Amino acid sequence: MTIKESPHALRMLGPEPVEITLHVNGQVSPLLLDPRTSLLDALREHLNLTGTKKGCDQGTCGACTVWIDRRHVLACLTLAITCEGHEVTTIEGLAQGTELHPMQHAFLAHDAFQCGYCTPGQIMSAVALLEEGHASSDAEIAQWMSGNLCRCAAYPNIRAAIREVRDAKGETSYAPD
Amino acid sequence: MRPISYARATDIASAIGTVSADPTRAFLAGGTTEVDLLRQGVVAPSGLVDINALPLKQIESLADGGLRIGALARMSEVAEAPGVVEGFPVIAQALVLGASPQLRHMASMGGNLLQRVRCSYFRDAFSPCNKREPGSGCAALDGINRGHAILGTSEQCIATHPSDVAVALVALDAIVHVNGPSGERAIPIDDFFLLPGDTPHREHPLAHGELIMAIEVPALPMARRSLYLKVRDRESYEFALVAVAAALRVDDGVISDVRLALGGIATRPWRARRAEQILVGAPAEQASLIRAAREELAPAIPRRLNAFKIELAQRAIIRALETTASKGGAA
Numbered sequence: 001m002t003i004k005e006s007p008h009a010l011r012m013l014g015p016e017p018v019e020i021t022l023h024v025n026g027q028v029s030p031l032l033l034d035p036r037t038s039l040l041d042a043l044r045e046h047l048n049l050t051g052t053k054k055g056c057d058q059g060t061c062g063a064c065t066v067w068i069d070r071r072h073v074l075a076c077l078t079l080a081i082t083c084e085g086h087e088v089t090t091i092e093g094l095a096q097g098t099e100l101h102p103m104q105h106a107f108l109a110h111d112a113f114q115c116g117y118c119t120p121g122q123i124m125s126a127v128a129l130l131e132e133g134h135a136s137s138d139a140e141i142a143q144w145m146s147g148n149l150c151r152c153a154a155y156p157n158i159r160a161a162i163r164e165v166r167d168a169k170g171e172t173s174y175a176p177d
Numbered sequence: 178m179r180p181i182s183y184a185r186a187t188d189i190a191s192a193i194g195t196v197s198a199d200p201t202r203a204f205l206a207g208g209t210t211e212v213d214l215l216r217q218g219v220v221a222p223s224g225l226v227d228i229n230a231l232p233l234k235q236i237e238s239l240a241d242g243g244l245r246i247g248a249l250a251r252m253s254e255v256a257e258a259p260g261v262v263e264g265f266p267v268i269a270q271a272l273v274l275g276a277s278p279q280l281r282h283m284a285s286m287g288g289n290l291l292q293r294v295r296c297s298y299f300r301d302a303f304s305p306c307n308k309r310e311p312g313s314g315c316a317a318l319d320g321i322n323r324g325h326a327i328l329g330t331s332e333q334c335i336a337t338h339p340s341d342v343a344v345a346l347v348a349l350d351a352i353v354h355v356n357g358p359s360g361e362r363a364i365p366i367d368d369f370f371l372l373p374g375d376t377p378h379r380e381h382p383l384a385h386g387e388l389i390m391a392i393e394v395p396a397l398p399m400a401r402r403s404l405y406l407k408v409r410d411r412e413s414y415e416f417a418l419v420a421v422a423a424a425l426r427v428d429d430g431v432i433s434d435v436r437l438a439l440g441g442i443a444t445r446p447w448r449a450r451r452a453e454q455i456l457v458g459a460p461a462e463q464a465s466l467i468r469a470a471r472e473e474l475a476p477a478i479p480r481r482l483n484a485f486k487i488e489l490a491q492r493a494i495i496r497a498l499e500t501t502a503s504k505g506g507a508a
Contacts, residue, residue, distance in 0.1 A: 147277025
C-alpha cells in the first residue's frame with residue numbers, strides 16, 4: 001500500500017475547545033474540553049471527581065492512577081480526548097453504593113496511610129494487582145506496587161491490606177461490576 | 178503547553194496522510210513520553226494524530242519460531258504473551274523490569290523504541306542541549322552525568338538511551354517494519370538507533386510521517402534461555418545503570434554462539450560485538466568472559482561522575498553470561 005494513493009486526511013479538532021463524551025464510573029458525561037486537557041484535569045476540574053489526586057503531573061508518582069477499560073493507568077499522562085469510547089473508573093466508582101470496596105475496608109483496618117494523598121491511587125493499583133494475579137508474595141506486591149509512591153512510607157501497612165484482601169478472596173472478582 | 182489540535186485515526190493510510198501533510202503534526206500512541214514532554218515544552222507539535230485505534234496490536238508467534246509484535250501492543254501485553262515468555266524470556270524480563278505497571282499498560286512497543294532520553298538537561302527545556310536545540314551545547318558533559326553514557330558518545334551528546342526492551346531487541350537482531358508516505362520498508366534494528374555524532378537531534382532514520390507497524394524478531398532457539406540483567410539504584414521503577422541482554426550456546430565446553438547487548442551505558446542500545454567476537458569459539462570458562470567484557474569496555478569514555486560504570490558493566494556482563502550458561506549449557 002502506498003499512502004499517496006489514499007488522500008483521506010483526517011479532520012483535525014481544536015485547538016479551540018471540543019465537545020467530547022466521557023464514560024466515567026458508569027455515567028455518561030458530555031464535556032467541552034481543550035484538547036490539551038489531561039484525563040486527570042477533566043476528572044478533577046470538570047467532573048468534580050476530586051478523589052483522583054494530582055501529585056507530580058509527570059507520570060512518576062502514581063497518585064492519579066485510574067482504570068481505563070479496567071487496566072490501571074496514569075490519568076496525568078492521558079489526554080481526556082483519547083478516552084472517548086472507553087470506560088474510566090476512579091476511586092469514586094469502587095464502592096457499591098454506601099458499601100466500601102473490600103480494599104478500602106482493608107486500608108482502613110490496616111492504617112495503610114498517613115496523610116492519605118496517595119491512597120486513592122494506591123487502592124486503584126492494589127485492586128488491579130489482585131485482578132492481574134501479581135500478589136503472591138510480599139516481594140511481588142512490592143514490585144508490582146512500585147508505580148505508587150507513598151511519601152509517608154506506609155508501605156508495610158499497604159502490603160498488609162493487600163494480603164488481607166488477597167487471602168479473603170472467594171470466587172468473586174476484585175473489581176466492581 | 179502550547180495549544181494542539183487532535184484527530185483520531187481509524188485506518189493506517191489516513192493516519193500517515195494526516196501527519197505527513199503537516200510537518201508540525203505528530204502521532205500519539207501511549208503518550209507516556211509525548212504528553213510528558215508536551216507539558217514541559219520540550220516538544221511542541223501543533224496537532225496530534227491518535228493512532229491507538231489502529232489495528233496494530235497483534236502479538237504473533239510465527240511458524241518458523243520468530244515473533245511479530247504489533248507496534249501498538251502494550252508493554253504489559255507483550256511481557257505476558259506466552260510466545261514471548263517461553264521463546265524470548267529476555268524480552269519479557271526487559272519489559273517487566275522497565276517503568277511501572279501503569280506505564281507498561283499505557284506504553285506501546287513502537288513508542289518504546291522512539292522514547293526520548295532521560296537526560297535532565299534535555300528535559301528541562303532550558304539548559305544547553307544539542308539534541309533539543311542543535312548547536313546550543315551539551316550541559317551534561319561537565320554537569321551531573323552519573324547516569325550518562327560511556328560508549329557511543331560524542332562531544333555533542335552523552336545521553337543514555339533509556340529503553341530496556343530495545344536492548345533485548347538489538348541482541349535478537351529484530352527488524353522494524355514501517356510504513357509511510359513513500360511506502361513500506363523494513364529496517365534492521367542495528368540501523369534504527371543512530372549514534373549522536375554531530376547530529377544528536379537525529380535519533381532514528383524515520384522520515385516525518387513514517388509510522389512503525391511492527392517489530393519482527395527472527396527465530397533463535399538459544400533465546401529460550403536468554404536473560405536480561407538490570408542493575409540500578411533501587412530495585413524497581415528505575416532506569417538502568419547497566420543492563421545486559423544475553424543468550425548463549427555452549428557445545429562441548431566451547432561457546433558456539435552468543436548474543437550480547439548492553440543498556441544504561443551507551444547512547445544507543447549497544448550490541449556488544451567486540452565481546453561476541455572473542456566469545457565465539459572460546460572455552461566456556463570465566464577467563465573468556467572476563468577477556469570479552471574487558472574488550473567491550475575498552476573504548477569507553479568516562480566522565481566525572483560515571484566512571485564507575487566501566488567496572489560495573491564488566492561485572493554485569495560476566496554475571497549475565499555465567500547465569501545464562503548455568504541455565505542450560507549445551508543446547
